[in-house]
Amino acid sequence: DAGVIQSPRHEVTEMGQEVTLRCKPISGHNSLFWYRQTMMRGLELLIYFNNNVPIDDSGMPEDRFSAKMPNASFSTLKIQPSEPRDSAVYFCASTFQGSSGEAFFGQGTRLTVV
Protein backbone atom coordinates (compact mmCIF):
# COMPACT_ATOMS: atom_id res chain seq x y z
CA ASP A 1 0.00 0.00 0.00
CA ALA A 2 1.24 3.49 -0.82
CA GLY A 3 0.19 4.83 2.54
CA VAL A 4 -2.06 7.79 3.15
CA ILE A 5 -2.02 10.06 0.13
CA GLN A 6 -2.74 13.76 0.37
CA SER A 7 -3.02 16.31 -2.39
CA PRO A 8 -1.89 18.84 -3.15
CA ARG A 9 1.41 18.91 -1.23
CA HIS A 10 1.53 22.68 -1.41
CA GLU A 11 -1.22 25.22 -2.00
CA VAL A 12 -0.90 28.98 -2.23
CA THR A 13 -4.13 30.86 -2.56
CA GLU A 14 -5.48 34.35 -2.15
CA MET A 15 -7.65 35.35 0.76
CA GLY A 16 -11.30 34.73 0.03
CA GLN A 17 -10.71 31.82 -2.31
CA GLU A 18 -12.05 28.32 -1.76
CA VAL A 19 -9.48 25.67 -0.91
CA THR A 20 -10.04 21.93 -1.12
CA LEU A 21 -7.62 19.45 0.41
CA ARG A 22 -7.85 15.79 -0.48
CA CYS A 23 -6.98 12.57 1.27
CA LYS A 24 -6.94 8.92 0.31
CA PRO A 25 -6.63 6.71 3.40
CA ILE A 26 -4.97 3.32 3.54
CA SER A 27 -7.20 0.65 2.05
CA GLY A 28 -9.07 -1.23 4.77
CA HIS A 29 -8.79 1.52 7.35
CA ASN A 30 -12.14 2.68 8.66
CA SER A 31 -11.16 5.75 10.68
CA LEU A 32 -9.91 8.98 9.14
CA PHE A 33 -8.66 12.10 10.87
CA TRP A 34 -7.90 15.63 9.76
CA TYR A 35 -5.28 17.54 11.77
CA ARG A 36 -3.89 21.05 11.45
CA GLN A 37 -0.36 21.91 12.55
CA THR A 38 0.96 25.38 13.30
CA MET A 39 3.87 26.63 15.34
CA MET A 40 1.57 28.44 17.74
CA ARG A 41 -1.06 25.77 18.34
CA GLY A 42 0.76 22.56 17.55
CA LEU A 43 -1.17 19.61 16.15
CA GLU A 44 -4.93 20.09 16.44
CA LEU A 45 -7.55 17.48 15.65
CA LEU A 46 -10.15 19.09 13.41
CA ILE A 47 -12.55 16.26 12.65
CA TYR A 48 -12.63 12.49 12.41
CA PHE A 49 -14.74 9.89 10.66
CA ASN A 50 -15.55 6.29 11.50
CA ASN A 51 -16.91 4.19 8.64
CA ASN A 52 -17.34 7.38 6.58
CA VAL A 53 -19.52 9.02 9.25
CA PRO A 54 -18.32 12.22 10.97
CA ILE A 55 -18.04 11.44 14.67
CA ASP A 56 -16.59 14.57 16.20
CA ASP A 57 -16.14 17.90 14.44
CA SER A 58 -15.69 19.97 17.57
CA GLY A 59 -12.20 20.86 16.47
CA MET A 60 -13.32 22.55 13.28
CA PRO A 61 -12.49 26.19 13.93
CA GLU A 62 -15.32 27.89 12.08
CA ASP A 63 -18.18 27.34 9.70
CA ARG A 64 -15.78 28.20 6.92
CA PHE A 65 -14.36 24.72 7.38
CA SER A 66 -16.19 21.62 6.19
CA ALA A 67 -15.18 18.01 5.63
CA LYS A 68 -16.74 15.13 3.78
CA MET A 69 -16.05 11.47 3.31
CA PRO A 70 -18.25 10.23 0.47
CA ASN A 71 -16.70 6.76 0.51
CA ALA A 72 -14.11 4.70 2.32
CA SER A 73 -11.30 5.75 0.02
CA PHE A 74 -11.67 9.50 -0.18
CA SER A 75 -12.10 12.54 2.03
CA THR A 76 -11.98 16.29 1.50
CA LEU A 77 -11.42 19.25 3.78
CA LYS A 78 -12.75 22.49 2.36
CA ILE A 79 -12.15 26.05 3.50
CA GLN A 80 -14.44 28.68 2.06
CA PRO A 81 -13.60 31.50 2.16
CA SER A 82 -9.97 31.13 3.14
CA GLU A 83 -8.17 33.60 5.39
CA PRO A 84 -4.46 34.20 6.08
CA ARG A 85 -4.80 32.69 9.57
CA ASP A 86 -5.74 29.39 7.95
CA SER A 87 -2.15 29.06 6.76
CA ALA A 88 -0.84 25.82 8.25
CA VAL A 89 0.09 22.27 7.40
CA TYR A 90 -2.96 20.03 7.19
CA PHE A 91 -2.50 16.32 7.83
CA CYS A 92 -4.77 13.44 7.14
CA ALA A 93 -4.35 10.19 9.07
CA SER A 94 -6.07 6.84 8.98
CA THR A 95 -6.31 3.85 11.24
CA PHE A 96 -8.33 0.71 11.71
CA GLN A 97 -10.67 1.22 14.63
CA GLY A 98 -10.27 -1.64 17.04
CA SER A 99 -6.63 -2.21 16.15
CA SER A 100 -3.63 -1.19 18.23
CA GLY A 101 -4.51 2.40 17.55
CA GLU A 102 -1.45 3.24 15.48
CA ALA A 103 -2.31 6.06 13.09
CA PHE A 104 -0.74 6.42 9.67
CA PHE A 105 -0.19 9.96 8.49
CA GLY A 106 0.02 11.46 5.05
CA GLN A 107 2.78 13.85 4.09
CA GLY A 108 0.54 16.84 4.65
CA THR A 109 -0.62 19.81 2.61
CA ARG A 110 1.15 23.08 3.30
CA LEU A 111 -1.44 25.80 2.82
CA THR A 112 -0.48 29.43 2.47
CA VAL A 113 -3.22 32.02 2.23
CA VAL A 114 -1.98 35.44 1.13
Added chain:
Amino acid sequence: SQQGEEDPQALSIQEGENATMNCSYKTSINNLQWYRQNSGRGLVHLILIRSNEREKHSGRLRVTLDTSKKSSSLLITASRAADTASYFCATDEGSNTGKLIFGQGTTLQVKP
Protein backbone atom coordinates in the same frame (compact mmCIF):
# COMPACT_ATOMS: atom_id res chain seq x y z
CA SER B 1 -6.94 21.80 23.74
CA GLN B 2 -3.87 19.61 23.82
CA GLN B 3 -4.00 16.48 25.96
CA GLY B 4 -0.31 15.88 26.27
CA GLU B 5 2.37 18.27 27.30
CA GLU B 6 5.92 17.37 26.42
CA ASP B 7 8.94 18.44 28.35
CA PRO B 8 11.39 19.80 27.41
CA GLN B 9 10.20 21.74 24.38
CA ALA B 10 13.67 21.53 22.87
CA LEU B 11 16.67 19.32 23.54
CA SER B 12 20.15 19.44 22.06
CA ILE B 13 22.65 16.65 22.69
CA GLN B 14 25.78 15.13 21.22
CA GLU B 15 25.72 11.96 19.18
CA GLY B 16 26.06 8.94 21.42
CA GLU B 17 24.30 10.54 24.38
CA ASN B 18 20.89 9.49 25.62
CA ALA B 19 17.83 11.69 25.11
CA THR B 20 14.88 11.68 27.49
CA MET B 21 11.57 13.32 26.75
CA ASN B 22 8.60 13.50 29.07
CA CYS B 23 4.88 13.71 28.46
CA SER B 24 2.06 14.51 30.87
CA TYR B 25 -1.63 14.05 30.13
CA LYS B 26 -4.89 14.84 31.85
CA THR B 27 -7.51 12.15 31.26
CA SER B 28 -7.74 8.39 31.58
CA ILE B 29 -6.25 6.48 28.68
CA ASN B 30 -6.33 3.07 27.04
CA ASN B 31 -2.90 3.58 25.59
CA LEU B 32 -0.26 6.21 24.95
CA GLN B 33 1.74 6.47 21.76
CA TRP B 34 4.90 8.24 20.67
CA TYR B 35 5.39 9.60 17.19
CA ARG B 36 8.29 11.15 15.37
CA GLN B 37 8.17 13.92 12.78
CA ASN B 38 11.06 14.84 10.54
CA SER B 39 11.07 18.38 9.22
CA GLY B 40 8.50 18.84 6.48
CA ARG B 41 7.15 15.32 6.81
CA GLY B 42 4.20 13.53 8.33
CA LEU B 43 4.22 11.83 11.71
CA VAL B 44 5.50 8.29 12.01
CA HIS B 45 4.45 5.93 14.77
CA LEU B 46 7.27 4.78 17.05
CA ILE B 47 5.81 2.83 19.93
CA LEU B 48 2.58 2.22 21.83
CA ILE B 49 2.26 1.44 25.51
CA ARG B 50 -1.00 0.23 27.01
CA SER B 51 -2.39 1.57 30.25
CA ASN B 52 -1.64 -1.70 32.07
CA GLU B 53 2.01 -1.66 30.99
CA ARG B 54 4.75 0.17 32.83
CA GLU B 55 7.66 -0.14 30.43
CA LYS B 56 8.24 -1.10 26.83
CA HIS B 57 11.29 -1.40 24.62
CA SER B 58 11.79 -1.20 20.89
CA GLY B 59 15.36 -1.15 19.64
CA ARG B 60 17.01 1.96 21.09
CA LEU B 61 13.69 3.25 22.40
CA ARG B 62 12.42 2.78 25.93
CA VAL B 63 9.04 4.06 27.02
CA THR B 64 7.71 4.19 30.55
CA LEU B 65 4.20 4.93 31.70
CA ASP B 66 3.03 5.99 35.14
CA THR B 67 -0.76 6.17 35.11
CA SER B 68 -0.90 7.36 38.73
CA LYS B 69 1.08 10.44 37.72
CA LYS B 70 -0.43 10.58 34.24
CA SER B 71 3.00 10.77 32.71
CA SER B 72 5.21 8.96 30.24
CA SER B 73 8.81 9.22 29.17
CA LEU B 74 10.61 8.32 25.96
CA LEU B 75 14.29 7.45 26.17
CA ILE B 76 16.42 7.22 23.07
CA THR B 77 19.74 5.55 23.85
CA ALA B 78 22.99 6.07 21.96
CA SER B 79 21.49 8.84 19.88
CA ARG B 80 22.47 9.42 16.26
CA ALA B 81 22.35 12.51 14.09
CA ALA B 82 19.52 10.82 12.18
CA ASP B 83 17.39 10.93 15.36
CA THR B 84 17.10 14.70 14.92
CA ALA B 85 13.35 15.31 14.70
CA SER B 86 10.32 16.36 16.72
CA TYR B 87 8.77 13.78 19.03
CA PHE B 88 5.13 13.79 20.08
CA CYS B 89 3.13 11.82 22.58
CA ALA B 90 -0.51 11.07 21.82
CA THR B 91 -3.33 9.65 23.89
CA ASP B 92 -6.76 8.27 23.12
CA GLU B 93 -8.46 9.98 26.09
CA GLY B 94 -9.92 6.62 27.03
CA SER B 95 -11.99 6.31 23.85
CA ASN B 96 -12.01 3.36 21.44
CA THR B 97 -12.67 5.43 18.34
CA GLY B 98 -9.04 5.68 17.29
CA LYS B 99 -9.07 9.39 18.06
CA LEU B 100 -5.64 10.67 19.12
CA ILE B 101 -4.83 13.92 20.87
CA PHE B 102 -1.25 15.09 20.51
CA GLY B 103 1.02 17.11 22.72
CA GLN B 104 3.09 20.07 21.63
CA GLY B 105 6.16 17.98 20.97
CA THR B 106 9.84 18.00 21.86
CA THR B 107 12.32 19.10 19.23
CA LEU B 108 15.46 17.00 19.46
CA GLN B 109 18.72 17.99 17.84
CA VAL B 110 21.54 15.47 17.85
CA LYS B 111 24.86 17.00 16.94
CA PRO B 112 27.36 14.82 15.11
